[in-house]
Amino acid sequence: MKEQLKRLKQEFQTALEQAGDSKTLEELKVAYLGKKGRLSGLMAELKSIPPQDKAAAGKGINDLKQSLQAGLEAKTKAFAQAEQARALDAEWIDVTLNPADRGLGAFHPVSLIQRRLEGLFTAMGFQILDGPHIETEHYNFEALNIPAHHPARDMQDTFYFTDGHLLRTQTSTIQIRGMEYLKPPLRIIASGKVFRCERADASHDSCFHQIEGMMVDEDISVAHLIYFMKTMLTEIFEKEVKVRLRPGYFPFVEPGFELEISCLICDGKGCSVCKRVGWLELLGCGMVHPSVLRSGGIDPQRYSGFAFGVGLDRLAMMKYAISDIRELHNGGLGFMRDFTLPADLAFRR
Numbered sequence: 001m002k003e004q005l006k007r008l009k010q011e012f013q014t015a016l017e018q019a020g021d022s023k024t025l026e027e028l029k030v031a032y033l034g035k036k037g038r039l040s041g042l043m044a045e046l047k048s049i050p051p052q053d054k055a056a057a058g059k060g061i062n063d064l065k066q067s068l069q070a071g072l073e074a075k076t077k078a079f080a081q082a083e084q085a086r087a088l089d090a091e092w093i094d095v096t097l098n099p100a101d102r103g104l105g106a107f108h109p110v111s112l113i114q115r116r117l118e119g120l121f122t123a124m125g126f127q128i129l130d131g132p133h134i135e136t137e138h139y140n141f142e143a144l145n146i147p148a149h150h151p152a153r154d155m156q157d158t159f160y161f162t163d164g165h166l167l168r169t170q171t172s173t174i175q176i177r178g179m180e181y182l183k184p185p186l187r188i189i190a191s192g193k194v195f196r197c198e199r200a201d202a203s204h205d206s207c208f209h210q211i212e213g214m215m216v217d218e219d220i221s222v223a224h225l226i227y228f229m230k231t232m233l234t235e236i237f238e239k240e241v242k243v244r245l246r247p248g249y250f251p252f253v254e255p256g257f258e259l260e261i262s263c264l265i266c267d268g269k270g271c272s273v274c275k276r277v278g279w280l281e282l283l284g285c286g287m288v289h290p291s292v293l294r295s296g297g298i299d300p301q302r303y304s305g306f307a308f309g310v311g312l313d314r315l316a317m318m319k320y321a322i323s324d325i326r327e328l329h330n331g332g333l334g335f336m337r338d339f340t341l342p343a344d345l346a347f348r349r
């Protein structure tokens, strides 16, 4: 019996030393100390031992049992400690430190352009106005010289509510609101989201941003319009840009123009961006139509004015060479990080 106990102890020691995880420990426990384990086997053998040896053998088995239990416990504890150390190591945080590089917040490229233009125009005596996204047909169309059923409505299809309201298709609505609110002479700019029933692609989205400008005074002419447009574009692109006006149809201006700039990529020589013509269509503008002035309660005999509307997204895309408008709208932080910060710095003076 003694021999048996000794061998069992040795076997157990070797197995215990080799055990690499707590699952193996569990298996050892079952194999040695379990109901049908090796020790129970020895206990059963006690029966066949001569009475005078029984007490010593029983004690031997008990001692062995205790020593096995102690060995298992020690190793189980060691495993738990190692596991805890590993976890502490991996999940370690220094609560006295500032959060690791959360990054400085920065303005979205569209906001950068908007703020820069607001700064420029307010410096030139313009007032910043705002208007609602949800509009009436009156402000979005009728007062802007686009009566119901006029084909020009098709140029700007939008989303209608069942009660006759709609999502504004252009910031030109604020021309009317501005004229109602201010008496001439007036200089206003207004920017914000506009909506159109548009299939999204690289240069279209159903929601985008515009900035609108309007100046009404006595003797305002196309020369004023050109001056302010050139000033605006030089501010944005930070260099002298060549512009040209081509006739363009917008029911609320007469004459109306499409303003084009000489391509900034090829300097007007012709490249794939400007489709080899050297010029890029950038914005709509013109002299405010007399009936629009009248809608705003202003006498067209005495006053004249110019107005323009330009896509802020379009300007941001040109300034930062962004080829897909959806990048500006999908909230992807990776894309924003690529250039928002340098752009922000570039805009700080």
Ligand code: PHE
Binding pocket: 169, 170, 171, 172, 250, 253, 256, 284, 285, 286, 307, 308, 309, 310
């Ligand atoms: N509202 C026009 C558009 O969205 C742009 C525009 C504004 C044209 C003002 C002329 C004058 O296309």
